[in-house]
Amino acid sequence: MQINEVDYELVEKILLGNGHFNSKQKEFIELNESKTIVAGPGAGKTTALAAKIVLLLKYLIALNSKDGICIITHTNVAVDEINNVLSKAGIGIIDHPHFIGTIHEFFNRYCVFPFFKYKFKHNGLIIDKEHESDLKYYEAFLGRKYPWMNDSVKKAISRRINNSELFLNKDNNTLDLYNSTNWDKFDRYKTQMLAAKYSRKKQGFLTHEDTFLFSSIFLLESRFKTMLRQRFKYVFLDEFQDTTPPGTILLEDLFGIEGNVFQKIGDPYQTITYNQPIPEIDEQQVFKLNITNRFGNEIAEHLNIIMPNANIQTYPEKRSFKPIILLYKDEEEIYPEYQKIIKEYEEMDQFFRGNTMDDKVLVWARSWSSIVKKGVAYKEKKKKKIKSVNDILKSFVTDFIVKKVVTNTENLSTAKLWFSGHYKLAELHTILIKIIKYGLTSTTKTELKEFINEILQEKGVASINISNNIFNQLETLLLNPLVDDVENTNDIFTIHSVKGETLRSVLVVDFNEKPLTNILLHRYEVNEDGNYLYTNHNLLYVAMSRVTHLFVFAMHIDDWNDRTQEKLDKKWEIRAPFLVVSAD
Structure with a gap:
């Protein structure tokens, strides 16, 4: 090309x-x-x-x-x-x-829906995390096979069926069942458990994990x-x-x-x-x-020590600050000191001051929030969670269809589950993109009308026409999309939650077993213990790589010694506001 x-x-x-x-x-x-x-x-x-x-x-x-x-x-x-x-x-x-x-x-x-249509002539799949009615189905299935079995036993075996995982046996390319619950009587009942599980799947009640299972079966051809x-x-x-x-x-x-x-x-x-x-x-x-293009070599050189295979390169003109080790004695003094550091750098550097990205405290565990700020529990809400216009329109059309269909189904939740796993949802997404781009023209209205009618016809519900009020309501939504603007007054987040974000500065705290401190000290050859989880290693890398300018790592004074001083002193800026240094 x-x-x-x-x-x-x-x-x-x-x-x-x-x-x-x-x-x-x-x-x-x-x-x-x-x-x-x-x-x-x-x-x-x-x-x-x-x-x-x-x-x-x-x-x-x-x-x-x-x-x-x-x-x-x-x-x-x-x-x-x-x-x-x-x-x-x-x-x-x-x-x-x-x-x-x-x-x-x-x-x-391209695999699951064609498989069920081709194999079972089935179009209406319901895909969700779990289905509340599964257990009752398994109980009824066992009741037909073992009419003498009492209810408590049927319930117990049904739970085992529900918790046992289907898999594709590569030896004979057939469906098989794991003894996921380590049941000593599994072999005795396995044939019927597998039959019950497969029978339920054939009805179209699938979980998200089934996507890959039935795709594998479909692709055997x-x-x-x-x-x-x-x-x-x-x-x-x-x-x-x-x-x-x-x-x-x-x-x-x-x-x-x-x-x-x-x-x-x-x-x-x-x-x-x-x-x-x-x-x-x-x-x-x-x-x-x-x-x-996010940060300068001042950050990159440390990331390349923490994760050498990353081999991050920078632009010569890009500048960040030398990262800081903030030594502390009492946890409650970390946060105020971090705020002082931010204020100091804002006064010192106009580019840092003019940067509109957030400053965040990052924790390994949610429970650490109340240690950083005594008595302040971790909050899940993020700042300014905005719902896209596409999502708003999709929710509106979905609600319209579900309410139309619900008259012919058991209840509202069943109808929602049915439509949430419908194979034509991607087509709705495409139509809505056109509506956002071109507006509600006669062409886009017709496309949406035909889409809705096709779905309604599956359930035997009467069709709609262009004069239906849904199109007037969509026009109003396009002019005035609703947003959910939720302000989070807390600035403490888990490292997991900020993956993909860019921040002006970050303070990382590390308490209890100090997994991140142990990794940091190993990567800088302070200690020889390299036996740590790769996920924690990656978390430290993710935390540092969020910043454009400033990274601060809070370390307890007990973890600082002569060897730590030797390995880190010239590479990091060391702040020890809690130490009283006497004059000789």
Whole structure:
């Protein structure tokens, strides 16, 4: 794919204003082979990926190519961002034959829904975390097989069926059941437990974990694999480190072959979900997008000590402050001292003062909030949680459909579950994007009307017409979208909660077993103990890499000794406001 300067100027103007892509970003944008793109903090991964999609689509359109692009995102926020860029570039939103959405949306649409339609002639799947009626179904199933069984035994076995996990037995390519509850009588009842579980699934009551299970079964037929491979030549998996192993394995098996371009983009060193293994990476297949625009070398050099494989590079003109070790005796004095440091730097540096990003205290555990600020419990609410226009419209249309359908279903919650897992939800998303972009024109009204009627007809509910009041209400919502603006007066957050954010400064506190202090001291060769969880290691990396200017790490005076002084004194600025130094 040849990209000229005019093409770059187009996407740079949309995405960067007066800025330009750096050499690494351009290399990634033009990369046209299967690779793992390890994108460091502040390296402009999302921006470069959006530009890549725009230019690739322009290229395919110019060739009149039928090659499809598949973009697997971790959240729907990324979907909106990429579609917004495409609209500004005059291309329009991602539509047939391409796909953009989460990994569950992809496999549900192209594997699970076709499987149930093909295998069981079933269209109405309900996909949720769990289904309250499952236990009663299993009890009834056991009652038919074992009429002599008393109710308490049926209830007990039903709970075991519910908690036992289905899996695909690769030895014979059939469904099997794990003894997930370690039941000593499992083998005796396994056949009926498996039959009950499978019978319930055939009715269309699935959980999110079933997405990958039934996709694996569907893809056992090579013709279905071939169809998807031929349709989607270009596949991009964003935030691959947050993708669960079953999903990654499926994508690798499906698209990780010659003839397809499969690129995984993310940062494995930001894998901070407990029990989620850090992705294994073939270093021969890695492209590093590692020039950061977030901070200067003052921060990067320490990140490269904490996480050497990250190899973060910086712009020479980018400046941050030397990070600070804040020594303390009493925990309650940490926060006031941090506020003094912020005020000091604001008075000293106009760029820091003019930076509008937040300053946050980051904790490993929520319970530490009341240690930092005595008696102040951790608050979950974030500042200015704004609901997108797309989400508002989607919720409104969903409520309209569910209320129409509920007359023919058991109750409102059942109808909501049914529609929340409907395979045509992605089509609604596409229609709403058009409405946001072009307004409620006769064309978009007709598309939405036909979509709603198709859903209603599935449940035998009467159709609507263009004069229905829903269109007037949507017009009002477009003019006056509601937002939920919730102010959080607390500035203490878990490290997990700020992943992906950019902050002006950060204070990290570390109490109890001091997992982060132990890692810091090991990485700077103060102690030899390197036996710590990789998730905690990654948490420290994530915390430091959020800042544009200032990183402060609070360390108890008991963890400071001559060797610590020797290893850290010249690398960090050491603040010890609680020590009284006597004059000789």
